[in-house]
Amino acid sequence: MTGIETKQHIQQRYQEQLEQAVILASRHVKEGKVASYIPELAKSDPNHLSAAVVLMDGSVIAAGNTQTRFTLQSIAKLFSLAIALADHGCEYVFSRVGMEPTGDPFNSIMKLEAIKPHKPLNPMINAGAIVVCDMVKGNGCEERTERILSLLRKMTGNPEICVNHAVYLSEKNSANRNRALAYFMKDSGVLTGDVEDTLDFYFRHCSIEVNTQDVAWMASVLAADGAHPVTGERLIDERIAGICKTFMVTCGMYNASGEFAIQVGIPAKSGVAGGIMATVPMQMGIGVYSPGLDEKGNSLAGVKLLQELSNLWNLSIF
Numbered sequence: 001m002t003g004i005e006t007k008q009h010i011q012q013r014y015q016e017q018l019e020q021a022v023i024l025a026s027r028h029v030k031e032g033k034v035a036s037y038i039p040e041l042a043k044s045d046p047n048h049l050s051a052a053v054v055l056m057d058g059s060v061i062a063a064g065n066t067q068t069r070f071t072l073q074s075i076a077k078l079f080s081l082a083i084a085l086a087d088h089g090c091e092y093v094f095s096r097v098g099m100e101p102t103g104d105p106f107n108s109i110m111k112l113e114a115i116k117p118h119k120p121l122n123p124m125i126n127a128g129a130i131v132v133c134d135m136v137k138g139n140g141c142e143e144r145t146e147r148i149l150s151l152l153r154k155m156t157g158n159p160e161i162c163v164n165h166a167v168y169l170s171e172k173n174s175a176n177r178n179r180a181l182a183y184f185m186k187d188s189g190v191l192t193g194d195v196e197d198t199l200d201f202y203f204r205h206c207s208i209e210v211n212t213q214d215v216a217w218m219a220s221v222l223a224a225d226g227a228h229p230v231t232g233e234r235l236i237d238e239r240i241a242g243i244c245k246t247f248m249v250t251c252g253m254y255n256a257s258g259e260f261a262i263q264v265g266i267p268a269k270s271g272v273a274g275g276i277m278a279t280v281p282m283q284m285g286i287g288v289y290s291p292g293l294d295e296k297g298n299s300l301a302g303v304k305l306l307q308e309l310s311n312l313w314n315l316s317i318f
């Protein structure tokens with residue numbers, strides 16, 4: 001391209017490159033394994049792959065099966081954390097949940113008993129996120145769920161975002177591991193509220209349904225330090241948005257966060273349904289989806305796609 005590249009040209013170039021990256025990554029969709037420990041998730045089509053990018057001027061670029069809807073799962077943990085931090089401040093929240101990566105799988109129970117006091121190591125593993133949910137203010141799980149839905153609707157501009165009831169019930173009815181974590185933490189005084197109510201909120205917020213475009217909008221707000229990139233409305237405090245992005249780098253891809261930081265180099269948070277939310281500070285929000293997971297529980301083709309985009313657009317923040 002010669003001379004000054006117009007906005008339209010830039011968008012067109014991004015669109016073509018995103019489509020190309022989706023084609024390349026789609027070669028890997030069959031290598032992943034769809035999560036089945038939540039039975040409803042096992043119904044996802046392993047061939048699906050989609051990606052969306054929201055630039056800071058609000059332009060949206062999307063490619064692949066963009067209409068496919070999926071549940072946030074662990075991506076939601078960032079937003080319950082943002083709300084708990086706004087409700088109580090850092091000092092209180094981090095007196096109950098740590099800030100350190102674990103090197104263990106997201107649902108591991110091992111370190112919870114080994115470390116004294118038994119506070120979970122960070123808010124991105126299940127135990128930590130359950131404690132965070134315990135801290136979100138609200139009259140029961142309905143009101144707590146409404147609070148996070150309201151935040152996500154504002155971030156995405158999509159008033160229809162809501163909980164997928166079938167996934168919520170499926171998770172609630174198969175959550176032996178999460179119940180074990182929660183009751184252990186109640187026994188050791190780490191959880192203070194009603195265990196079942198807190199778990200119910202946790203399951204509901206993991207079951208919030210979105211598409212990749214919604215996820216890209218959420219990521220764009222984090223990219224803009226917590227303000228909506230188009231309207232400028234402050235949705236998350238700047239300091240809290242910074243904390244969220246830091247956790248995305250250190251713990252967002254679980255025990256693959258180090259490898260991801262080297263290979264892709266941008267803050268990202270994955271969910272076991274196959275979504276990944278990635279954010280490039282002051283540049284763009286990215287949402288990707290493909291339900292086949294690698295052995296650490298991250299979308300396999302989704303990671304490949306982000307790797308491709310990072311190389312193509314030189315996105316690494318490091």
Ligand code: GLN
Binds near residue numbers: 074075178270273297
């Ligand atoms: N809801 C899922 C669980 O509790 C979230 C885990 C994930 O996305 N990694 O197991």
